[in-house]
Amino acid sequence: MKRITTLIILSFTVMTNVVFAQEGRIASKGLAVDSPEGAFHTHEFTRHAVGDDDVLIEILYSGICHSDLHQVHGDWMPGSYPMVPGHEIAGRVTAVGKNVTKFKVGDLAGVGCMVNSCGECEHCKGNEEMFCDEHKTVYTYNSRDVFHGGEITMGGYSNNIVVDEHFAVKIPEGADLRRIAPLLCAGITTYSPIMFSHVEKGDKVGVAGFGGLGHMAVQYAVSLGAEVTVFDITEEKREDALRMGAVRYVNVNNTEELKGLNNTLDFIISTIPARYEPLMYVSMLKKDGELAIVGLPANSECPSISIGVLPYMANRKIYGSLIGGMKETQEMVDYSVAHNIYPEVEVIPAEGAAIDEAYRKVAAGEVKFRYVIDMSTLK
Numbered sequence: 001m002k003r004i005t006t007l008i009i010l011s012f013t014v015m016t017n018v019v020f021a022q023e024g025r026i027a028s029k030g031l032a033v034d035s036p037e038g039a040f041h042t043h044e045f046t047r048h049a050v051g052d053d054d055v056l057i058e059i060l061y062s063g064i065c066h067s068d069l070h071q072v073h074g075d076w077m078p079g080s081y082p083m084v085p086g087h088e089i090a091g092r093v094t095a096v097g098k099n100v101t102k103f104k105v106g107d108l109a110g111v112g113c114m115v116n117s118c119g120e121c122e123h124c125k126g127n128e129e130m131f132c133d134e135h136k137t138v139y140t141y142n143s144r145d146v147f148h149g150g151e152i153t154m155g156g157y158s159n160n161i162v163v164d165e166h167f168a169v170k171i172p173e174g175a176d177l178r179r180i181a182p183l184l185c186a187g188i189t190t191y192s193p194i195m196f197s198h199v200e201k202g203d204k205v206g207v208a209g210f211g212g213l214g215h216m217a218v219q220y221a222v223s224l225g226a227e228v229t230v231f232d233i234t235e236e237k238r239e240d241a242l243r244m245g246a247v248r249y250v251n252v253n254n255t256e257e258l259k260g261l262n263n264t265l266d267f268i269i270s271t272i273p274a275r276y277e278p279l280m281y282v283s284m285l286k287k288d289g290e291l292a293i294v295g296l297p298a299n300s301e302c303p304s305i306s307i308g309v310l311p312y313m314a315n316r317k318i319y320g321s322l323i324g325g326m327k328e329t330q331e332m333v334d335y336s337v338a339h340n341i342y343p344e345v346e347v348i349p350a351e352g353a354a355i356d357e358a359y360r361k362v363a364a365g366e367v368k369f370r371y372v373i374d375m376s377t378l379k
Contacts, residue, residue: 024049026056029378030158031352032082036074040157040352042379043082047162048148055103055165056095057111062156063088063182063345064358064371066212066273067296071142072359075298079142086156086373087113087140090171090181100165108171110333111156112184113323115140115163116147127327129167156181157355159378169330172337179342182212182370183333185323186343190217190269191332192324193292194224197267201225206268207246208281209295210237212343212370213271218244219341229265231281237368240344252280263287271295278303278318285316293320344369350378 025046032043050056068085070076089111093103103109114137117124121133130137138145141155155161171180190213199205205226207217214230221228222245229248230241238249250257261284268281272295281291297303305318324332336342348354350373358371 030084032084034081040355050095052097052099053164054097054162055093057091057109057161058094059091059375061090061181062086062373065185080152084154084157088181088184089156102165109168110171110184115167127325129325169333175337179345182343186212186216188324188329188332189294193321194220197290199224203266206265209271215369217269223339273297275301287314290317345372347372347374350375
C-alpha cells in the first residue's frame with residue numbers, strides 16, 4: 001500500500017512539473033510549410049517560456065536565405081514539418097529574463113543561424129559555438145532543441161522569437177533595420193573567411209558567384225582595400241559588381257574572359273550554390289593562395305575534388321567555412337554598420353503567396369541579391 005501511495009505521489013509530482021513547464025509559453029504566429037512541396041501558410045504555435053537568461057524579441061524583418069530553400073525541400077536532410085524557416089532576424093526586445101545584462105526592453109537585436117549550444121566545450125568557450133564538441137548546437141529552425149525538451153525550433157518567418165541572450169547580437173541604433181537582417185547569415189558567412197584568410201589592402205581577391213552571399217563578399221573585400229574580380233554566369237550582374245567596387249567582372253560562360261587568370265589571385269571565396277568545377281578556381285590562385293568554400297549546393301549537386309590532384313596544387317589551400325561564432329558575428333554587425341556595408345534587398349509582405357513567389361525566383365536565379373520579409377505585415 002505504501003508503495004502504491006508513493007507511486008501516486010510521484011506521478012502527481014511529474015504531472016505537476018509538466019503543467020508548470022507549459023506555463024509561460026509564448027504564443028507565436030508565423031508562415032510555415034507542411035511538406036517539401038507545400039505552399040506557405042499562416043501557422044500558430046508556441047515557443048518555450050522566457051528563461052532567466054533569455055530575451056523575447058518582436059521580429060520586424062526576416063531575410064530569405066538560399067539555404068532556407070534547401071531546408072524546406074529536404075535537400076540536405078529530411079525536414080520536420082510544419083516548418084517555419086528563417087535565420088536572418090532583426091527586431092526589438094520586448095521582455096528579458098532576470099539574469100539578462102546584455103539587453104533591456106526596447107533594444108534592437110538580431111538573431112542568426114544559432115540559438116544555443118553547450119557553452120562549456122573547447123569550441124564554445126573559444127567563440128565557435130557552431131562547432132560545439134558536444135553536438136549541442138541548436139539551430140534557429142528545423143533543429144532539435146536539447147535544452148527545451150527536444151522540441152523542434154521554429155525560425156524567423158514569425159512575429160517573435162525567444163533566445164538566450166548570448167545568441168542575440170546588439171544592433172546599433174540608427175542601423176538600416178530593413179537591410180540588417182541578412183547580415184546575420186549572408187554577412188557573417190562571407191565576413192568570417194575573409195578575416196580568417198587575412199585579406200588586406202592590395203590583395204587580389206576573387207568572388208565566385210555574385211548573389212546574396214557574393215555581393216556581401218565584394219563589399220567586405222573592397223572595404224579592406226583588396227582588388228576584387230567577380231565571377232558569375234550572366235551579364236545582368238556586371239554593372240552591379242563594378243558599382244560595388246569590383247575592378248573586373250568575368251562571365252565564366254565566355255571563354256575569352258577566362259584567359260590569363262591562372263596564378264593571379266591571392267584569395268577566392270566561392271559562394272556558388274549549384275554544381276561547378278572548383279579546380280577552375282584553384283588554378284587561378286597564386287602559390288600559397290586560398291580558396292574558401294561557403295556556398296553549399298543540394299547534396300545531389302555538390303561538386304567533388306579528386307585527392308589525386310592535391311599534391312600538385314603548389315601549396316594552394318582549399319577550406320570550408322560555416323558562418324561564424326557569436327563574438328565574430330557581433331564584430332561583423334558593428335563593422336558593417338560602421339562602414340555602411342549592407343545587402344541590397346527587396347522587401348516583401350509576410351504573405352504565403354509572396355514567399356512562394358520569392359522562393360521560385362531564388363531557385364530560378366531570378367533575384368539579384370536578397371529578399372527580406374516585413375514581418376509587421378503578418379496577419
